[in-house]
Amino acid sequence: MIRETVTLSTTSDFSGWRAWARKLLHDKVSTESIQWIVEAPPSLYGISATRPLPTAPSTASLPRALAAIFPAVFVSDAPDRLHLLYLTLQTLRDGMPVPDEVSERLRSIAMETRKKALDLRCQMPDASNPEWQILHTSHTAALIDSQADALSNLRPTPWIVMAPDRTLLWDGREYRFGPGFTGNELPPSEVIETARELATAGRGNAYWDGIAPVRLHPTPEKIESSSSLASLRAQAIDCQMCELCKLATRTVSGEGNPKARIIFIGEQPGDQEDLHGRPFVGPAGQLFDRALREAGGSRAEMWITNAVKHFKFTPKGHRRIHQKPDAPEINACTPWLATERRVLSPEVTVMLGVTAASAVLGRSVTVSRERSRPIPLEDGSIGLVTVHPSYLLRLPDEESKAREYTKFVNDLRMAISTLAG
Structure with missing residues (x-):
């Protein structure tokens, strides 16, 4: 027998459902007595609108594992989703374990929703x-x-x-x-x-207000099983495998020609890359583009990425001061970079600076010792170590900058000529 009919504004009205669920749980209304319907209010697409929602204290504690999948279940097209979600909360409120068949059904629905979210991304x-x-x-x-x-x-x-x-x-x-x-x-x-x-x-x-985001929760295993660059980029937005994600604006993935024969790997995104969501677009990136053109290359033909995908910085007033990533942060990004290189399968990998070289070679590197010579890599391709273009920007005088810039261009030219055998 229906005791309560609850109207949600949209199929993504998670905040409305949550408020009503909390109220109904507090009032001890059983799931069989609730009819959930979706009906758009007249002001749904208005520029501004207010909305009254019921308030009630929480009577159920949701385990973290279940809380992580609730949004994915809610936005699914499973016809029994709202019944299942409320039933889960009702069971927990009564101090009972959630039946295995209910938990499995929730996980199955969430998995299917995340596949669709990945496809959209x-x-x-x-x-x-x-x-x-x-x-x-x-x-x-x-x-x-x-x-x-x-x-x-x-x-x-x-x-x-x-x-x-x-x-x-x-x-x-x-x-x-x-x-x-x-x-x-x-x-x-x-x-x-x-x-x-x-x-x-x-x-x-x-x-x-209060649409629950569906996240993908990438793990090293999921990353390593990825078969496309688009899938890697789509998952990386939700990466939380190190602390850098908490302060950075976004994950910055690689960019360029997916059929590139050469890839360039830098250290990490900088301030401008973090804001624009693209690698090598700040001052160091502009210098890199100029040097690449002088070496006979084109950015459109290459793939450009970083060993670490989040910007590490220290706030100083309105500025964000670059900080070098630590070994745990580099290691946390290893699955992203390794899978990116596997999918691309380049013939030449150019490592721009010590962080990139250490990440690819898996050992400590001194750039001055390893620079400007072909290094056989485990996958059968050729590696080349050179400086990061930001190094050139930090040089104190114009003579040093000109000399080191020429050496940098020569390194890029060597990488390009390696393709010719």
Whole structure:
């Protein structure tokens, strides 16, 4: 017998469900007595809206393992998801163990949702092209909503995700939600204009406050089993395998030609790379691009990445001062770099600086001793050690800078000529 009918604003209305679940658990309403429905309020896509929700003290303590999968279950398309979630909380409230079949069902649903989240992320272009990017997808509105944070970190420059049930727009500063729109027949300019008109609900609309993000929780085993660069990049946004993720803005993955014969590995993202989500775009990256061109190469032909994927820094006023990564941080990133190199399978790996060289060679390295000579690597390819371009920027006088810059260009030219045998 239905005792309570609860209306949620959207299929991604996790905060609404949580507030009502807490109230109903406190009032001892059984799961069989609740009817959950989704019905959009008139102001769902308004620029601003307020929303009253019930309040009640928590009566159930959720174990961390279950808490990690609740959002993924909630945004799934499993018809029994809300029943299962409430039943789990009800069981815990009563001091009973969650039945194995319920736990297994929850894990299975969460696994399937994460596969779909990974698929959606893999479709998002990187930030190398700063122009608006339009992504057409058939994923559900709830799944798209749950990936808003991840997608804006994957691509900090503007994009639009369009699906039959949701339009999600990121303008480079904030994201906004709107109803579904496909626009397959329209030119990009009209798609962007229409999406801007539709996607009007943002931070000022309380109905969109509290969407639970679905995270992928990458582990070394999952990373090493990855078969594509897109999958690595999609998972890396959720990396928490060292402490650097807590302060950095985002994970910065590699970028370039996925069929590159040469890859360049630096130390870590800097301030500008962390903000823009791209490797080697700050002062050192600009110097690297110039040297690469003089050596006869093109960035578009290469793959450029870092040994450590998060920016390590110390705040100083409004500035962020670069700090060298420690061995545990380098080791934590080893699965990312090793799998990246395996997927790319380059013929030449250029290690820019001691951190990159140590990460690839697996031993302590003195750049001056190892520099400018081919090093056979375990995978049968050739390695080459040189300085990091930031070293050139730190030199005290113009004569030293000119001399060392020439040596750096020669090292890059040697790497390129190695391909010719």
